[in-house]
Amino acid sequence: MTVTTTTPVSRTAPHASQRGPRWSLVRRKAAPYVFILPFLAIFAAFTIYPLVFTFRLSFTSWHGEGAARWIGWDNYTYLLSNPDFWASLATSGILWLLIVPVQVGVGLIAAVLLNSAKLKARGFYRTAFIVPFVTPLVAIAQVWIVVFDQNYGAVNSFLHLFGLPDIGWLTTTTWSKPTLALLFLWKTTGFAIIILLSGLQSIDTSLYEAASLDGASRIRQLWSITVPLIRRTIMFLVVLQTLAVFQMFAEPYVVTKGGPYGSTTTAGLYLYNHISVADLGTGAANSFLLVVILMTLSLFFVRLLRARD
């Protein structure tokens, strides 16, 4: 049995079809916008609003309570004329030099080895390289503190075996940055290897076979085939790690607290130092300056890539 139901049409509200083709067109055009409204609302609440709020805050003196005081460009001029701000950028710059070129070089060699069909237990090595990356940083940092302790650390004990003197790995301005860079390298090189490995796997193996037939050595193949073909992957990695190094916060915060004497106060930690004492206006201005610097650096690398293309 078939039951048929009919919906009564309201006398006051005309049926869609009665409103004519123009209304239908409007509805059809509006539909996509209505569908993306939830996304727009979330985007506005969690991206646009914080951005606008922070930008506005950067022109005020506000300590998290009461009314904020409008001070114009004062936060920016203070930061740009402050030696500590430039020192934090310099620290991040030095760490970048100690980390990124080394990571790209070591990562590339490791990725090439891992990509080799002749390598046995590849799965094991790939897991071993990624383990530091997925281990909680605070746990690693605590181990680092113990291992590099000047008096009782394993590293200095090892040096003693060869009659070498103690080194203040984390307590002297000379060694604190390399030690921190080593921690960052150890923690994130596995991630770099994974990125590079994905680039390597997109290269057609026939290119290597042809090069071998032509008598090209492994190193020649690396320089003439591998590096040019994964240049975009390398550049992507460089941009990604540049952002990570300039935003580096947890490593110096846990291991050195930014010391000794501010020698490991990175741009990220310097920014946090304002926020942690509720100097929110200066912190906001600092974050915008960092955004500008990081965007400039990223654009520089992208341009570099395009120029080569």
Place this chain on the structure above:
Amino acid sequence: METPYAPRGDRNKRNRARSRRRLTAVAAGITAAAVAVVLTGCGPQIESGSPTPAGKDVLQAPTAASPKGTITIWDRSGDLFNVFDATIKKFNEKYPNIKVNHQAVDIDAKLQNTLTTGTDVPDGVFLDDSLVAGYSQSLWNLSDVLKPFLGKIAKQKVAVNSIKGGIYGVPFDLDPGLLFYNATVLQKDGIDPATIKTYDDLLAAARKVKQADPTSGPIHLENSAFLAQLWLEMFASQQGTSMTDASGKLRLDSPAYKQILTWLDTVQKEKLGMRADYLGPTDINTLDSGKQVFVPWAMWFDFAPQQLLKKTSGDWRAMPLPAWSDGGARSGAMGGSSFVIPKDAKNPGLAWLFYKFLMYDKQGYSAVYGPNSVYPKGLNTSIPSYQPAANPAKPLFGTVDALGGQNLWKTAVGAGNQIPGGTPTPKWWASAVNYLGNNLEKMFDGTMTPDQVIQQSTQQIQTNLIDRQ
């Protein structure tokens, strides 16, 4: 790209499409600008005048005969949390209708955001004295409720909680500086501790120890910038001064600071000091091997011989600090904590009743400092700042075995009574570590002179902290 030979109808279509795209872009731009303008209106109100003055809201005690409600209290996790937790039962015997929701919280990490956003604000918080001033704008002024007790609270504790005429913390402990010494080593080296009455005497005794054991570094020199600054302030507090006066003006450039820094520099230059992080591996090792024998530090150092030192545990004793000049005060305050009540608390009056019970009610302070399940002989890492509780004749905690059975209560209460008042703590105290604390460490490195520490720190603190308020 438009081709020159495209039919006119197509061109018109394309032009219309381009116009529509432009219109859409303009509409999107206008919408974005409107959203930005609307959003800009959110957030804190902006005024062009001076910043909001320190909180004017003065807390009043509840008047109900049997007050009721729930309070959320934040404490740091660890032994003190357990001590305070154990007192809640006794509090409820007096106030059965107040439920205490006691939480162990990483206060340093959480409080700032909680107060800024006003979300899930607790009714009471345990806070370092050095941080109270920084949060004062978000806290209740407790001067009215504390009025009946003020005359009986250690002056130093009232001073560190006082900002622009208001009092923003319920003082908890008093942490007098004491001179801890290894009595066994001193006896072996023929030094009578009773002869150490001034800091010059301490230098002389350290030289003797160094002569007997050239590998020793008799006096502790603090290696971490934060604790070094706190330590410096103990020496300053002993002379009745601190980084700023009550009006917030810097006073590092004073004879008192010059004297302290010159003394510390002498310890460094003559290699009479053992530079180490407080109770770090080097510190513990040198304390336990008899290489480090003098620790001028807050009372809470007694935790080390009780819990951390193995070989020399019973060899240590405590005496009042040496004086900076003959007849001068024999103690200064180092560290300490208070209880604060946020303005956005739901039941601030009930939180006050809880703290009043803990600190100013005999049953309460006896439960905190007396024998309890956490400290069977009582809590002996500080003494009460409330003088009726700190009665020299009526110890709340027992003798300390790790200090050779010494009556530490008597020594500490006597020292505590000598701490001069008038040492306010500026809002930016913790941030000053980046300047004063670091410069102090540079002096210990031998790369800065006492005068340079004073001049450079003054300039840096003025520019980066005071002028930024």
